[in-house]
Each structure stands twice: as C-alpha cells, then as structure tokens.
Amino acid sequence: MENYYNPKDVEFKWQKIWQEEQVFCASMDSDKEKYYLLEMFPYPSGRIHMGHVRNYAIGDVVARFKRMKGFNVLHPMGWDAFGMPAENAAIEHKIHPAKWTYENIESMRQQLQRIGLSYDWSREFATCDADYYRWEQLIFLKMFEKGLAYKKGSTVNWCHDCQTVLANEQVEDGCCWRCHNLVQPKELEQWFYKITNYADELLEWTDKLPGWPERVLSMQRNWIGKSYGCEIEFSVVDSSEKVKVFTTRPDTLFGATFMSLAPEHPLAKTLVTDEHRVKVEQFIAAVERQDKADRTSGDLEKIGIFTGSYCINPLNGEKIPVFLANFVLMDYGTGAVMAVPAHDQRDFEFAQKYQLPMRVVIQPQGDELVVEQMKEAFTEPGVLVNSDQFNGVDNESAREQIAEFLDDRGEGRKTVNYRLRDWGVSRQRYWGTPIPIIYCDDCGAVPVPESDLPVVLPTDVELTGEGGSPLARHKAFLQVACPKCGKAAQRESDTFDTFVESSWYFARYTCPGYDKGPLEKQAANHWLPVDQYIGGIEHAVMHLLYARFFTKIMRDLGLLDVDEPFTNLLTQGMVCKETQCCPEHGWLYPEQVIDGKCTLCGQDVELGRTEKMSKSKKNVVDPNQLIDQYGADTARLFSLFAAPPEKDLEWNEQGVEGCYRFLNRVWRAVTDNLQLIETAVIPESTSGEAAVLRRKTHQTIKKVSEDIDGRFHFNTAIAAVMELVNSIYAFKSCKEEAGVLREALETVVCLLNPFVPHICEELWHLLGHQRGVEASGWPICDESALVAEEITLVIQVNGKVRGKIEVAVAADKELIEAEALAEPNVQRFIEGKQVRKVIVVPGRLINIVVA
C-alpha cells in the first residue's frame, strides 16, 4: 500500500475502522469542554450534490480540528425527510413516499459516509419518524393551550383542476406547474403560530448575535420590519364609520389632502356612494385580477378611484376625499393611508395623476417650498408650517407632540407596526406531520389528548396528484370520536409546514432517543446552544428565524434554558460552474463536450456564464463520479482550497487535479523518507538548513491554527501547508537531521487531517503511530523555534523599496540605521540629499525620508 497513493483502498479502510470503533460518538460524560457543531441537515432527495460536499466538508474541518484541540464535539446528522418531492415521486413513479424517502436515506447515508465525515451516526433520525414528529405534535398542543397556535382564514394558491393547494414555488407565471391551468386565490381556514408575539425579542436579539453575518441579521431585521408610528382615526362624513390609518409621520398630518384605502379594505364597499358604485366595483375587480407578485413589485402603475365619500382630518376638521389605490396593501398597517402628497413620493405621484391638492407642512431650513414648483415630495427634516399650534416646531419633535395631542383627545395613539406576519403552518399535503386536532360539531376544534399521541400518518394511501390531500379522503384516519363529548368527529387532515420540523431538530440531536418528552432538559442545556452552525444563505430568513422563534417557544414551555439556538453562523457560498450550450442541443453536461465540440453533433459549443450548479443548466459535477476518480480527500480538498467558505466556489477540473497532485506529493514526501526517519528523534538544537525547516514547521502550525480557529480561512491554511511541503522537498536531508524532517512530516499529516482525514490517518499509521491522528492532538507551536538569528529588513527611500539588509535579530536601532544608510543602492538615492527622518519599524522595514 505504501508504494503509491491509492485513495480508494485508503479511504475504504479507514471509513470501516471509524465506523466499527464508533470513534465520533459524543457523550456527556467528559471533562472536556463541549462544542456543538452542526451543518444544516439535508432533504433526502436520493443523491448528494457538490453543495452538500462543500457544506459538510467545511463542517468536518471544524469538527476534526476541535476534537484534535481537545473539545468534546457533538457533530450529528439526520434527515429533513418530510416534503413534496416524495409526493411527486409517488405520483410519477407509483412509489409510496415513505418507501421512497427511507430508501433515499439509505443511499444518501452511504454517499455521505464515502466522504469520510466524522458524524455521530448514533444520533441520526429522520423527521418523518413518528418518534420525532410526535413531540412536534406535543409542542403544538402546548402552544395551542397558550394561544400561540390559532386558526384563522387565509388565502392559498388553489389549482381547481388538481383540487389542491400549491406552494408559492409551485406557481409558475400564475399557473399550476403540473397542469398549467390558472391558479386562483382561495380562502381557507389555516393554523398559525404566533411568531408576532416574539417579534420584539427576535428583533432585539439580532443585536446580540455577534457571531452571525451582518447581512443575515439585516435581512431578519428587514423581515421583522418594526416601525414606530401612530394610529389615527378619521371620521367619515355623513356616516358613523371611522377609518383608521397607520402612519410613521404624524408630523405631516396637517398636509393630508386625501385618503387612500386598499381595494380589499372592508370599508371600501360601504363607503362607495351609489353614483360611483359601478366604476369602483370595476376597479376593485381589476386590481383583484392583477397578479399578487406584480402588485407588490416596484414599477406597478399607480392607479386609484374616488369613492364619493369624504372623511375629516381630526386636527383641522378639513374634509378630504377617500380614494381606493392599488398600491395600498391590506396586510400592512391598517390597509389605509393618509395621503400627504407634498411629503411622500407615492402620494405625490398619485396627486399629480389625479390632480389632487397638495399642501406643504414642512419647510427645509433656509429654503421655501412652493407647491407649484415641486418636482418630487420633500421627505427631509424641517420645520412645521400650515400646522396651527405646531407651526415652528421641528418635525422630529412634532412627531411626538402631535401623537400625544391625538392620544389626549382619543383620536389616535402611538403604536408599533411590524411587517412580520404570523406563521401559517397548515399544508394541504399528505407527506407531513399531522396536526393533532379533532373537529367536533358541538365542541369545535378539540386538541388530541396527549396520551393519544402520536397521531400517526397512515401509510395505506394512494397518491394521484388530484382531488386534494389523500388524508382528507382517508375515512379510517378521519373518523374519530370527539375526545370531549365522545360524539362522532373528524380529524384535521392538514399537515405541518416542513419548516416546523427543521425548527427544533438541532435540539432533539442532544437527546434523540428520549421518550418522555421532546427534550431531555439536562442534555439540551448541556449541548445547546449550537456553537457553530453552517449552511446556505438561502435560509437566512425563514429557517433561521423560525428556529430562533421555536427556541424561545421551547424555553417558555420550560423545555430548555437557552435564548438563542446558534451562537455562530457561517453561510457558505454556492458551488458554481461554467455553462456550456450547443446551438442545436441546448445545455450540455460537462462530459458531453470534448475539445469544445458537442459530442452529439460535432458543432462548436458556446461557453455560457458561470452559474450555480443546477440540473436544468447541466453544469453539474457528480460527487460520486468525482470520488470514484480522485477519492474523497481530493474532492474535500478542492472544495476547501478553491475559495474561502463564505464565497461562491467556481468549479475547475484542473484545480481538482492540482489538489490530487498535492496529495500525491504529500504521500511521497512521507513514504520516500520512511527509512531515513525511522529511528529519528527531534533534536534539542538545530542550526543552518535544519533550523530553517524547523522554523517553517512551527510557523505553519501557528498560521494553520489561526486560520482555522474562528476565521475559517481554510484556503490559506491549506496554502500554508503546501508551502511547508515545498520546503520539505527543498530540504536536503541527511541522517543527522532526520529528526527535523520527521517533525516536519508529522506536522504536515496532523495539520492536514481536518481537511483530508483518510490519507492522513494512513500516513500517520505508516509513520509508526498506534493511536489515530485525532487522538494525538493538535500540534503545538514551539515559539522558540520561530526565533531566527538574522532577519531581512527592507529599506525604503521616500516610501519606495531600494534595498534589503540582513541584520541580527538583537541589533539595536542605531546599528540598523547605520547599515541601512550604508547599503550601496540606498546610497545612490540619498547621495547629495538631506536625510530628514529615518523611521524604523522593528522587524519589518526602515524608511529613509530625504528632501
């Protein structure tokens, strides 16, 4: 085996040993410090892709590094196993979702194991296991008890032909992705989780997560969308109705010249006068027909219509017309806006279009706005005018004053508004966690008693894709006695959004077999929070926000004691590759192109943009093939070396070969020198070349340790080891200095172990060690080996490099200055000039400033 590097044999051998000896199992009985490392678990689609390889390779580096550093590492893996692909497979291939899912899990586990990832497989579970989702049902019951789960009407995407609800991503251009018929909105009663109760806490904690990328935090803040403002009531003329608006700018209230309501506003149809009814109803219908996505996308034309009604500005008693406007959204604020065209751009455009009056109520300092000359709304700070008793007040203070004034008179009050909506968790799907509720004609929605959990998803169903969820037609499942009154009742046939499962799986890993509740508190508190979480940026908002919400829910249910689930978050970049396109055959797989020609027709292939690897663009590399060809270590190494983890990675076949060559170089460096270093020991003192190599060895230890720990600069860590290997090749070794060589080689093997564990384990073994690499610990940098006798200093004249000198480390400033000034090339540049100043940066450079 030691003659040449054979990744297949080496990798198989060690994967078997790791598995048999269960070396990566984590236990709480340890006096080592805990470290919980987690990568986002995969959906078991059946095949791993390069994105998985990269994600899990990154995680594995950290896991193995932390273990070598002496931490008690928890590194689990499992399956996000509910979801629609299983139902689609069932429809297309007549295979039961459960069978499909569990078979995929088997196959994907094997594929992951081929990568050599150091998981504690004893903690593995799939979210579709009843032992998992039963606790999710229990958490729902507890939330229901506390009013955190409730039911309300909500609009879904409905395909009439398929008799089913579609997720947003299943709607393509407003049509069903399967039958291509028009999707319609449909009002359904749905379950919601009251995430808005936690909006403030979720927001506040975004300032207390320094280990998260700023852009993820900013996306979450944006999503929560907290704004301070004021609710103001406007009475309607000749009516007892009142229109409530939300505004962040009560300071502009005197400038309100009309009112805009969302077309869906409940008052829209009552406020319309008979004279305007026909046109208004046409308008409402027209807006309804507009695509939802279009309506909230920027460049929609602003249109509106007058209802015929007026309302009264509570501050000045002015009568202003009430309009309906397509840009006013029913689900933000109150669905009604007081329009201040002089100080809001949208209202400005609307007023211009319908020739509505404008009034300036805020003047900028040192300027005077004239309505007729305004080309856009003025939204900057200023001083109030045309505002009665508030004239002269700066607008920031006026905001408070007017809000308080309205509050006193009972016509308004200060409020906080959020963009965040409650989380709709009902899905009209089969392959998900059943929602444990029973509907009784007399008792209403009755929770399933705890002792009856789990509500098991029945397996005797057939999926056709038509006629709605098979659960809704499954009589044996549906028909049940009411737990309260015992009369015939019906089960809820909806299942949970699969984001519910992924909102607490990280906690369940701490006690996967616990059968007395969702969490064994002691275990959860021991391991949580996750010290490092790693996954794709695509989960920046939904998954990560839901997981944070659920953590707080579980805390408030007394299941654990942490506030936040993930201390540090790393969002890795995508794996990209150049696309290739044949004029006749369209996108081509890499193997369909030889020498720039299409293998199907021989035509020249056009190179497209580098894009995220995707099946549709065919710019994919199959990890299984890659591992067959080069081995898992090469696949891992390239994924880690080509770019820093958080950046996108551009796949490059030649780069992969370069990594393979490097591993061969490492292999030979060890095996070629085995005899020479067999009995060698690390010498007490070294000199000359040996000292230089020894210094390089310890510099590398220092550099790699710093690069991995916290910084995750794996590419530069690997580069540093490559430098050390180059130094080993350059080192002319002899028997006397074999100890230094042994130390250098062992260091290479240890430092590379987190990245390419199989080859390192084998080489470590060849180097004569009985214990595994991890057990031998992380190399320690000997500071004394870093010290050189002489160092090179750069000499600059006026900031430009003009020479270099070698000086003793101990040399004092005067000596260094004298030597620098005496350097021949430096002399040329300072000759005949006056030396103004000499700056000495210890250990780095000397800058001579001349006139």
Added chain:
RNA sequence: GCGAGAGUGGCGGAAUUGGUAGACGCGCUGGUCUUAGGAACCAGUAUCCUAUGAUGUGGGGGUUCGAGUCCCCCCUCUCGCACCA
C-alpha cells in the same frame, strides 16, 4: 429607491493591526530524467523596459514618512428587500 457585500496578474485567490502587493494553486514558458509524456522533479511567470528604472490593487481627490488597507466623491457588479404608509 433602501440595506449589505465586492471590485487585486491570463484564471481561482493571498496580503489578520496602515509597513516588501500578487502567498498558494491553476495555466503558460524553459529545463532535467525518459523510448515517450498529458507522469515526476527543478527554474521562471503583474505590466512596460536596456534597467539596480518606471508604472501598478475599478476611477478621481485627500490624510500619512508610508495606503489594496483609513477619509471624501464617483463608476461597475453581486445579493437581499422593495409602492411598508
């Protein structure tokens, strides 16, 4: 429009606190060994150039003995949000 991030050789990317710009790898060039090399090893490789020289980190200013790094203005790209009242 708002928010975040980025712009460095032929390419991927280094440069952690303001201190030798281009580490490491790919590609390319030359050499050694070889029947041969698409193997391995060695050397070279920012640009211009006769250089021990000049220029050079998207563009323009500035601070500094010294700027890829700090400040101001502008350009381009990526991502996220977006008629949010």
